[in-house]
Amino acid sequence: MKAAPRRPLPQVSDIETKPFWEGCARGEILLQRCLDCSAVRHPPSPICSGCLSSRLEWVPASGNATVYSFVVVHRAFHAAFEEDVPYVVAIVELEEGPHMLSNVVEVPPESVEIGMPLRVCFDCVSDEVTLPKFKPA
Numbered sequence: 390m391k392a393a394p395r396r397p398l399p400q401v402s403d404i405e406t407k408p409f410w411e412g413c414a415r416g417e418i419l420l421q422r423c424l425d426c427s428a429v430r431h432p433p434s435p436i437c438s439g440c441l442s443s444r445l446e447w448v449p450a451s452g453n454a455t456v457y458s459f460v461v462v463h464r465a466f467h468a469a470f471e472e473d474v475p476y477v478v479a480i481v482e483l484e485e486g487p488h489m490l491s492n493v494v495e496v497p498p499e500s501v502e503i504g505m506p507l508r509v510c511f512d513c514v515s516d517e518v519t520l521p522k523f524k525p526a
């Protein structure tokens with residue numbers, strides 16, 4: 390029997406994103422907050438897009454979100470995902486404001502709607518990587 394292909398995974402050792410991935414491994418979403426203008430941002434970046442400050446802190450998100458936009462994937466674009474179709478790839482709007490690309494899980498894809506309230510859940514996919522995903526709240 391042929392072994393299942395390995396899933397492509399995010400790089401978790403990048404200095405800018407490492408705290409985010411460490412948070413996911415502990416079961417929390419961490420967001421960057423600017424220490425000069427208080428803007429909260431995601432994905433992590435070295436400077437604030439609002440005021441260009443590089444001073445930041447990491448703050449935990451509530452884990453509450455809503456569906457901002459989504460697609461249902463019916464054709465796997467990578468062999469490692471063939472058994473998962475159909476699945477939902479969504480842009481979720483976190484309660485704190487930033488958007489995040491993720492999956493909506495634990496619900497039939499045809500039941501997903503824009504504006505649907507969501508709650509984060511975590512999928513430990515390797516020793517290093519835990520992915521934040523979302524399920525109906």
Ligand SMILES: [Zn+2]
Pocket residue numbers: 423424425426427428437438439440441442
């Ligand atoms: Zn700022």
